[in-house]
Amino acid sequence: DGGITQSPKYLFRKEGQNVTLSCEQNLNHDAMYWYRQDPGQGLRLIYYSQIVNDFQKGDIAEGYSVSREKKESFPLTVTSAQKNPTAFYLCASSIGSGNSPLHFGNGTRLTVT
């Protein structure tokens, strides 16, 4: 089945450590996205990529980094510079043309203590 796989589902880290969240898609989508969701809030865009080897900052990119070396993969690193990293992280992809909706993975819930 085609879809978006995020791993792990739950992740626990100590403050000061970098952590990388995995996102893989086999939908052959060009565009991929990372969103963050805090309790009771909507989704906020961290980074997005419309094509391999290119990505753009979203609204809350500070403290995060990404790479897009392959079409299928768009990993997100949460660095120690991110002040409030505990959140629900959602990866999504789309065809990349106008009017195309996003399809989401199941999310990674990151807890940093």
Next chain:
Amino acid sequence: QKEVEQNSGPLSVPEGAIASLNCTYSDRGSQSFFWYRQYSGKSPELIMSIYSNGDKEDGRFTAQLNKASQYVSLLIRDSQPSDSATYLCAAQMDSSYKLIFGSGTRLLVRP
């Protein structure tokens, strides 16, 4: 700051009633609009997309778009307890294909 606004709710309706969810957006240049349903602890799933003024129906769901008023709505007919979830409105605001999401409206359908 380009925004999408939704009433956080909860909106409580009895089973079998019509639930009406509303959304406004700030960017007149927005072209594409989407409704997602999100159950607690889960990721959003796409329910409807709408691109032109008027109504679009899909089963029990109807999306309505009024670009002049910068207003999008979602009607759920014959509401079921399984429809209880948070509904997110999203708008595509420029040519970069990224979506801006509202904070969501929580819907409760009472049996």
